[in-house]
Amino acid sequence: MKKFARIIGTGSYLPSKVVTNADLEKTLDTSDEWITARTGIKERRIVTNESTCDLALEASKKALEMSEISPSEIDLIILATTTPDKIFPATATMLQDRLGATCPAFDLQAVCAGFVFALTTAQQYIENGTAKNILVVGSEIMSKIVDWNDRSTAIIFGDGAGAVVVCSDNTTGIKHSKLYSDGSYMSSLHVNNNRINELGTIEMAGNEVYKIAVKRLSDLAEETLNDCNMTSDDLTWMVPHQANIRIISAVAKRINLPMSKVILTLDKHGNTSAASIPLALDVAVRDGRIKKGDSLLFEGIGGGFSWGSVLVEY
Numbered sequence: 001m002k003k004f005a006r007i008i009g010t011g012s013y014l015p016s017k018v019v020t021n022a023d024l025e026k027t028l029d030t031s032d033e034w035i036t037a038r039t040g041i042k043e044r045r046i047v048t049n050e051s052t053c054d055l056a057l058e059a060s061k062k063a064l065e066m067s068e069i070s071p072s073e074i075d076l077i078i079l080a081t082t083t084p085d086k087i088f089p090a091t092a093t094m095l096q097d098r099l100g101a102t103c104p105a106f107d108l109q110a111v112c113a114g115f116v117f118a119l120t121t122a123q124q125y126i127e128n129g130t131a132k133n134i135l136v137v138g139s140e141i142m143s144k145i146v147d148w149n150d151r152s153t154a155i156i157f158g159d160g161a162g163a164v165v166v167c168s169d170n171t172t173g174i175k176h177s178k179l180y181s182d183g184s185y186m187s188s189l190h191v192n193n194n195r196i197n198e199l200g201t202i203e204m205a206g207n208e209v210y211k212i213a214v215k216r217l218s219d220l221a222e223e224t225l226n227d228c229n230m231t232s233d234d235l236t237w238m239v240p241h242q243a244n245i246r247i248i249s250a251v252a253k254r255i256n257l258p259m260s261k262v263i264l265t266l267d268k269h270g271n272t273s274a275a276s277i278p279l280a281l282d283v284a285v286r287d288g289r290i291k292k293g294d295s296l297l298f299e300g301i302g303g304g305f306s307w308g309s310v311l312v313e314y
């Protein structure tokens with residue numbers, strides 16, 4: 001019998017410190033008007049002294065609680081992050097220890113596409129029968145790698161974590177997933193360190209990334225619906241990576257999806273990289289918009305470039 005990877009619980013966590021566009025106006029040559037019009041972002045959360053593992057732990061506890069799964073029942077932990085606490089060990093193993101779990105745990109790095117890459121990886125373990133319950137987390141402290149003097153990147157990013165518990169189900173769950181990478185775009189969006197133990201900062205050719213993101217994500221959304229013999233009418237919600245409202249709107253327009261069917265959190269969270277999709281998902285599950293049986297489209301793109309989509313019956 002075919003097994004499906006079904007999301008049975010969600011959780012998220014945001015650090016308490018809010019940095020508004022007005023706060024950024026004090027240190028950068030920018031304005032709330034520019035940031036709002038060009039990105040849709042109004043504020044973001046920034047850590048004071050928490051680690052990537054701290055954020056992941058809080059989000060994971062909530063997802064486990066909703067799932068009614070105990071740490072001892074988790075078969076695998078996959079933590080998507082671009083901002084691990086250490087070069088090694090994997091932040092996922094620190095999370096495993098702090099949760100009191102005993103399963104294998106590894107980090108996965110696909111920047112802003114990290115969550116769709118991690119969820120697709122979890123799907124493989126479940127569909128081939130290797131695991132029954134998997135904790136998939138996206139946790140990021142992007143503020144660690146932002147150049148706070150660069151107005152073109154400092155305004156975008158935020159910190160946070162989101163988590164889901166995925167379990168093996170005989171009837172429904174992930175219906176489709178598709179991943180892509182094109183490493184030839186490395187210089188368009190990268191961290192400018194030369195050595196692995198040097199702390200660099202994000203460099204982004206914003207407008208180039210913007211155009212490529214619109215093209216790749218629109219093509220992918222269309223491809224995903226075609227592969228599933230669906231139209232946007234069959235989607236209950238799109239839960240996109242929260243990078244830029246203009247990118248999200250362009251993708252929705254291409255597949256004829258009204259913006260009323262898109263979950264948006266970027267005004268409050270900014271771009272939290274691998275955490276943005278599970279954060280948005282958790283917000284909409286907990287406020288009652290997303291319900292059991294809904295068809296959800298997740299999609300995101302980030303440095304690499306790497307991009308991907310996951311279509312889920314929730």
Ligand code: UT7
Binds near residue numbers: 029034210
């Ligand atoms: O999450 C993973 C992938 N990342 C993304 O998806 C981000 C994709 N890119 C974007 O979201 C947009 O390109 C940005 C929001 C980064 C920039 O918006 P844009 O409409 O592409 O602006 P631009 O880079 O073409 O810059 C337009 C103007 C420039 O000034 P001039 O040359 O026209 O005089 C910039 O210097 O806006 C200026 N600018 C700013 N002005 C005020 C750039 N950043 C700012 C700022 N405040 N923060």
